[in-house]
Amino acid sequence: MLDLRTYMSSGFIEDSLIVNDLEQQIRQVARTFDKSFDPTVNRWPYELRPSEKYPLGAKTSQTTSSMILSSIIGMREQWGKMPWRRASSGMVYFFDFPFPDGTADELKSSFTDTRIFQPVQTLITEWSANPSYITESTTFGRDDPMSLGWSLDLVRWAVHHGMVERTKVAPLLTRIVRCCVERSAKLVGAAGRKSSKDPLQQSLCETLLPRLKGRKAGDSSYLLARFSAVLSSLANDATLEINDSERATIERSTEVLLDRFETRLHDHLSFSEIVDSRFDPTELAFCLEGMLLIRPHYVGRTVFNRVMQVLRSVQDKGASWRSETPMLYRDNGDVLFTVSVEAVNAILASFALFDRRWSQHDSVGSEYMDLIKRYWSWLKARKAIVQIGNEHLEGWHSEHVNDPNLVHLWETSQVAEFLVNFRDQLKRHAARTSLKLAACSYKLPTKPEAIEVKLPDKATPKERWDAAREALEPVTCLGERYEVYRSIWTRFIEPRLRQDGDPAYSMLLYGPPGTGKTTVASSLSWSLDYPLVTVTVSDFLADGHVAIEARAKDLFRMLQAQPRMVILFDEIDQFMLDRDSEYFRDQETVFQFLTPGMLTKLADLRASKSVLFVVATNYAERIDAAIKRQGRIDQHLLLLPADKERRKKFADRLWKSGTIDVDAAAANSAFLSHSDMKSISKRAAGADAIKELSAAVAAATPDTYMLRFQKKDGSAITDNGRVPVVEYAAMVALQVDAAGGTRGALGWENDIRSKAIDRFPSKLPPKVDEALTNFITSTR
Template sequence: MLDLRTYMSSGFIEDSLIVDDLEQQIRAAARTFDKSFDATEKRWPYELRPSEKYPPGAKRSQTTSSMILSSIIGMREQWGKMPWRRASSGIVYFFDFPFPDGTADELKTSFTDARVFQTVETLIKAWSANASHITDSTTFGRDDPMSLGWSLDLVRWAVHHGMVKRTDVDPLLARIVRCCVERAAKLVGAAGRKNAKDPLQQSLCDTLLPRLKGRKAGDSSYLLARFSAVLSSLADDATLASLLNASDRATIERSTEVLLDRFETRLHDHLSFAEIVDSRFDPTELAFCLEGMLLIRPHYVGRTVFNRVMQVLRSVQDKGASWRAETPMLYRDNGDVLFTVSVEAVNAMLASFALFDRRWSQHDSVGSEYMDLIKRYWRWLKARKAIVQIGSDHLEGWHSEHVNDPNLVHLWETSQVAEFLVNFRDQLKRHAARTSLKLAACSYRLPTKPEAIEVKLPANATPKERWDTAREALEPVTCLGERYEVYRSIGTRFIEPRLQQDGDPAYSMLLYGPPGTGKTTVASSLSWALDYPLVTVTVSDFLADGQVAIEARAKDLFRMLQAQPRMVILFDEIDQFMLDRDSEYFRDQETVFQFLTPGMLTKLADLRASKSVLFVVATNYAERIDAAIKRQGRIDQHLLLLPADKERRRKFAVRLWKSGTIDVDAAAANSAFLSHGDLKSISKRAAGADAIKELAAAVPAATPDTYMVRFQKKDGSPIADDGRVPVVEYAAMVALEVDAAGKTKGSAAWEGDIKDRAIDRFEKKPPPTRIEEALTNFIQSTR
């Protein structure tokens, strides 16, 4: 049985090496596009052959330029901070696995915003110039579904980056959307013409391509799948959807039903053909139909059907590494036939993995189960790479598999391979992440709204809107000033920068304070607001393989965490692995744990430097953690999470008890240091005066008195070093006690009461030598 140790030392390394190889190939493809770009004409040639100089982009091919630009943007972009659906592919791109800085910098240096935009601008002008059509392809004619998808993506990219004003391209976007709706209406009309002379399957393909002399549309599902991606993007993108009226939306809905019926029928036909020797079975049709069905109805395809399709495709691959198309996209009267290439079918398979698994699939992932098919295909595809020398440059790329010329690079084919490289890398990293996380057996939870947040938000609420809601419901303390408003600080450092194009977000925090203050709730609120899963790592996760193997286990756990996509990691009460090496707590623990602490310094630093996850180190005893672990570079921010103040407890009472069943002011005054959970428990069994009595009698998890032992060693003697005692935390707890007594912050009585109560508790034991100075500084920080 596979375990974490075995996978991390074998399969994980193999997958990581493939990822490195893919990134190298992506850089090589980018270099080919960079060198072959005609800066004067702002386009690329159709093909490259050995030469002393680069060929001019003689043929003005909108299709070639659009394909390559879409590929370049897919390679270099993270699409801001939010998910983005590309109309040309149909996949929702989350970019949970950004390229390493070196690769990203190289891509953006080769293709700067200005350079890409100049080329996009050239296309936008061409698309806007003709009243009768938008795109024009020598091969496919005007306004084919692939070119419509590329045009939507490239125009939206220019708007997204502020390269053009939305108002300037609104007329073009409206025309593209109108063209798509007209195509959808023709599909609906074609579906009604069911007769022997005009079979449904053929008529659907004909409606998407204009009839040209001497050329007819084939019966390939590829064009229909590409149009399904366009229609999905129209429905999902708020900007594009705003250009649709009720009649348009109804037309699109009916056309997707027509397409769904066509895909389902054709898929089952080819599953049947696969059982018949020498039939007209086409494996690529299975790939395109499966993708089309998932684009239209992501939940429509069951696991049984998905498995059956993949099993058939595996049986085909057993006879040869790739999947060859048998159904033409186009054919001409002179006998010329145009087929799809295998990489287009494999891109459809990768899209199907992403659509079926969705973003956070953890168990029963089809992407993981059938990753071996894609790995084998990549070995075959890599072996077919061509290298063409032009001048002193050696450019790498691919050409159509329907020709066999080692001295030829098709730039359009290379663009589709680049799409494959990006999507394969993403799926492979997801496979490694989910496999390692599953084997680690850490607690894993999808983003879920915390129970204490009762406000209902729309499904499309932004992370900032969700976080503001969490802050309104959960911010525990406002009576001590902004410095102690934890939810406000997290919003400023962790939430808002992640939503900004050039934001510099924090990635780690030390969340400390007395027990029962809601540290786990903070982490789950972060998970919900950012739409990141929550993984909790505890002491038992480090000890799963026994104490002897704890260092190896820790190494594997941190490698696993670095492999995860955007995620919130909660290190819950793992203090004993990070104890201050000069403290008696460190000296008194077992030697195996002492060896672990120095290693944690590097592991946390590497996790923070990877910028792969956001992690929270939660503890009740911040003063016991080694100072080196708490430094910048490992922990970005230290946040003190306190029990709820009087005003927050009053709000808890209003929410937990029915109106009129309790004196909420009395409830707030008599519940100092009690948690929301404490109040909720009492509210279920008592009301009125009885509830007030229970609140007053309840024993909090922590009070200022419980801090007395933290100012002394285990033998009862005082701790001489003031830096190793929780003076500020203690002062804040005393301040909350004064707040519960009704004192107003800022008044002389409030400040004097804090100092008196804090010092008086040390009557039997001498207080820390600088406690009065610390109390004064604390009070000043609350003003």
């Protein structure tokens, strides 16, 4: 049976090497696109052949440039940041696995937004020029479904990145929408004309692909799948002006397409069982993608498995899947087929659509990843290298030709899509496999129970965090510096919502027990829509004390492999103790050996920028100072019990109106948690509840901190870095707050100082006294 140690030392390494290979190839493809761009016409040529210099003025097309631009934006990882679903691909992008800094920087420097916009602007001008059509292709005619998808995506990309004002391209967007609606209406009409002598698929493809002189539309499902992606994107984009009648037309056409895909898919599953020349494995790939684009929950696991099993049986005879169904043909026998990489991109899209974003168990992507790995081995061997001057440019040409001195840039753009998509799915497979084997607690983004407000399903991160802050911010009486939820918004959430944001990735969340550290992590998970993984001491000890270092190494490698998520290290203090403290010296030797390694592991996790992690502890002063430094921990946040104003709100929510004096409840519940008050509210009200609140024993009070200022032998600790001065002083301030004190009022600072000092039998050590003074000053 596969375990974490075995996978991390074998399969994980293999997958990581493939990912490195893919990233290297992505850089090479980007270089080819960089060097082959023709600035004289703001386009790319169809193909590259060996020559002394770049062929400026070579034959170009809207289609080739649109394909390349779309793939470049994919390599720049920008599709996942768009607020709408992509129209030119069925792939679902989440931007969960950013490229390493070196790759990302290289791609950004080669293709800045401004440089990408230059050819996009040229295309927008051409698409806007003729009132009778939008796109034009010498191969596919005018306004074919693929070109409509690219045009819709590229125009919206330019608007989203501020390269063009929406008002200037609004007429073009409206024309694209109207064209799609008109095609949708014709699809519905074509479906109504079907008969036993007129196969449905033929009439639908002819509807989407106007005939050219001497050329006819075939019945490839690829054309219909691409149009399904366009319709899905239209339905997903609330910024487009589409009226109710048009939406109804789009909906009817998707039903027609769904019926076509389902019928065609089952036909080819049947054909695969017999020796029938009509069987085409790529039709299975395109039909499956089309069905999932239209209705993601419509395809059951049984059907999905059957399709993949048939594709695997075909791959047993050859690594790729070749099309048998033409897109276009001429009466003289000239035929145009899809290429295999388009079918494989459809398979990868189906993985993403079926598994959705956070699938961990029973994933089709993981189960059938071997098909894509084998295809990549075949595809990589077909790479062509063309020398132009002193440059060696890498790319691919159509598998229907065999010319080692030829690179088709349109084919290379589809391979680029594959490289990005395969990398995403392979990293997702490695992440889910390692996390499943690690058996750490894993929770999907869920609204914490303490947040009672109802928000729409598509609420923004800001709306969610505002709701969390309104319900949960524990302390406002000490000033903004001690408002934890405010600080988290500023450093961790808001920067992630900006393209140029520089977010923090790690925090030390400390404070007395019962203050809601887990709830903070859950709120972060819910607001950002990231899963929450909790790592505890037991996760490190799962393989026993002897194997704890190997287990820790595997756990951190697993965590670095994860997509964007929140990781909560919950009270793992014993692995991070101050190496000069008596707590470190008194613990088991095996834990002492682990602490130095935690420095590197946390630094590497922080440097990976792959996850956001929270180190939660009740005893921050006992953690090694090196672990708490910048480079490992970005921000230290003190989470305190609720102040009087917050407890007043708790009481107002927990007791029915008029059943308790909320002011008295707040005054008599100092240091109690929300759960403490909730428990009392279930059994008492009025004066009885006030008595219970006053008598309840809090998990922490200023008095409970006094032992933390002493060594185990009772002597005082004089180093303020190893005693919880700020935390203790803040608890005293909350005591003053409960007694009616107000920050900034006369006596506020003196009350805190006197109450803090009174508990000490002798004069405070100078460093401790200085820290107390600094805290009091910070509340001004």
